[in-house]
Amino acid sequence: MTLVMSSLPFDMVDALQQPSLKERERALGVVYTPSALVEFMVRLARPARSGCRVLEPACADAPFLASFIRRYGCGYQLYGVEIDTAHLSRARANVPQATFIEADFLLWEPSSCFDIILGNPPYGIIGDGSHYPIHTLKERKTLYRQRSRTWYGKFNIYGAFIERAVDLLSPGGKLVFVVPASWLVLDDFRLLRAYLAQVGGLQVYYLGKVFPKRNVSVVVLVVEKGGEGLELYDGAEELAVVKPAYAGEMIRFERREWLEFEQNGVPLGDLFHVRFAARSPEVRKHPAVSTEARPAYVPILTGRNLHAGWIDYKTCYSGLWMPRERAVELRSFYGFPHLVVAHTKGARVVCAYDERCYPWREEFHLVPKREGLDLLAMMHYLNGEPVQRYVSDLYRDFVPHLTASMLKRIPVERSMLPYFGRPLSRNANVTLSG
Numbered sequence: 001m002t003l004v005m006s007s008l009p010f011d012m013v014d015a016l017q018q019p020s021l022k023e024r025e026r027a028l029g030v031v032y033t034p035s036a037l038v039e040f041m042v043r044l045a046r047p048a049r050s051g052c053r054v055l056e057p058a059c060a061d062a063p064f065l066a067s068f069i070r071r072y073g074c075g076y077q078l079y080g081v082e083i084d085t086a087h088l089s090r091a092r093a094n095v096p097q098a099t100f101i102e103a104d105f106l107l108w109e110p111s112s113c114f115d116i117i118l119g120n121p122p123y124g125i126i127g128d129g130s131h132y133p134i135h136t137l138k139e140r141k142t143l144y145r146q147r148s149r150t151w152y153g154k155f156n157i158y159g160a161f162i163e164r165a166v167d168l169l170s171p172g173g174k175l176v177f178v179v180p181a182s183w184l185v186l187d188d189f190r191l192l193r194a195y196l197a198q199v200g201g202l203q204v205y206y207l208g209k210v211f212p213k214r215n216v217s218v219v220v221l222v223v224e225k226g227g228e229g230l231e232l233y234d235g236a237e238e239l240a241v242v243k244p245a246y247a248g249e250m251i252r253f254e255r256r257e258w259l260e261f262e263q264n265g266v267p268l269g270d271l272f273h274v275r276f277a278a279r280s281p282e283v284r285k286h287p288a289v290s291t292e293a294r295p296a297y298v299p300i301l302t303g304r305n306l307h308a309g310w311i312d313y314k315t316c317y318s319g320l321w322m323p324r325e326r327a328v329e330l331r332s333f334y335g336f337p338h339l340v341v342a343h344t345k346g347a348r349v350v351c352a353y354d355e356r357c358y359p360w361r362e363e364f365h366l367v368p369k370r371e372g373l374d375l376l377a378m379m380h381y382l383n384g385e386p387v388q389r390y391v392s393d394l395y396r397d398f399v400p401h402l403t404a405s406m407l408k409r410i411p412v413e414r415s416m417l418p419y420f421g422r423p424l425s426r427n428a429n430v431t432l433s434g
């Protein structure tokens with residue numbers, strides 16, 4: 001059975017006519033789910049009764065429906081939704097028992113809800129083709145945003161799929177999706193996490209990088225509508241965290257050791273403002289910035305100049321130079337020695353002390369909130385083993401970088417703070433001894 005619910009946007013028709021299958025699939029976020037993972041998820045989706053309504057959104061050739069029938073038989077009402085006609089014809093051949101709908105799942109309005117929704121939605125930030133993978137849907141982004149109550153920041157199409165699928169669940173219904181792990185920790189998903197906590201009980205199975213040739217760490221998310229609390233599993237079996245009253249906070253591997261570490265310390269964010277460097281476009285258009293090295297100009301530094309405990313002040317990876325004393329025109333904190341922490345080196349902390357006050361185009365910059373902090377000792381502490389273990393254990397590889405929120409929560413041992421000076425006043429003349 002086939003229902004045609006919507007036509008493709010103009011630029012998507014264009015994209016679908018592209019000769020390269022690979023390009024077309026990338027533009028629609030196509031990633032095929034390994035069969036062992038499909039089977040694991042179908043097991044989690046166990047139906048409570050026969051005859052219930054089962055939906056696979058973004059189904060491509062409907063691997064989840066096919067596996068569902070193999071495991072539980074045909075006594076269910078099965079539906080698949082897919083935007084791409086070519087995929088749909090394969091789905092119909094693969095699962096002739098199901099009803100397939102050609103539609104944009106995020107705009108689709110079915111007449112009834114579903115008891116089970118399972119699958120692998122597309123992943124990617126929606127935007128311009130030169131920057132973002134999901135660009136064929138760019139024209140529809142405003143509509144998606146208008147309809148979503150959890151869209152925040154850049155968001156990601158998979159977040160919109162989670163929200164829409166939860167809304168289409170019947171009371172007591174179950175969602176089983178495999179999605180990137182980034183929603184566990186990124187601020188872009190804080191509204192989504194809060195919404196999920198409000199509508200159901202969550203089980204999250206952290207599986208790591210299980211998609212061949214894809215450098216993305218994933219989780220299987222189970223939402224039981226009307227339930228409550230959170231269970232985080234390390235892999236398919238090991239229950240690692242239980243929160244009977246989950247309210248939407250970051251989801252982390254909060255073992256007792258790390259909770260005690262946090263309780264006994266002062267969050268780094270209480271001691272420092274975490275600022276980000278001047279962005280590339282701003283740096284490029286500054287009148288004192290040059291693409292050539294000139295006498296008395298210094299390189300504008302990037303993450304490649306930053307190492308644990310030291311800064312390479314010589315190599316110009318950015319290809320940009322400027323007079324050092326004008327760096328403050330980009331950011332005032334370039335004007336005094338301060339700590340710099342890497343943003344893009346995975347879930348580890350790489351910190352150095354910029355004693356020469358150079359201009360930067362990347363990374364986090366720690367601006368003290370209080371007097372009397374020993375910055376060199378702080379640098380050694382942040383690069384040290386306990387902090388590295390804390391960060392990598394709590395956040396694994398959920399995202400390929402350290403976020404400002406993670407950085408602000410790092411506990412600083414109280415022994416590091418022999419003298420807790422008064423807060424710096426707004427106009428304080430900052431002189432910090434290394």
Ligand SMILES: C[S@@+](CC[C@H](N)C(=O)[O-])C[C@H]1O[C@@H](n2cnc3c(N)ncnc32)[C@H](O)[C@@H]1O
Binds near residue numbers: 030058082083084120
């Ligand atoms: C990650 S693939 C998953 C394929 C399949 N479910 C699997 O697990 O092997 C995502 C699928 O979503 C489809 N898709 C992308 N955007 C969509 C949308 N807005 N509505 C419906 N399907 C969409 C793509 O065409 C693609 O087939």
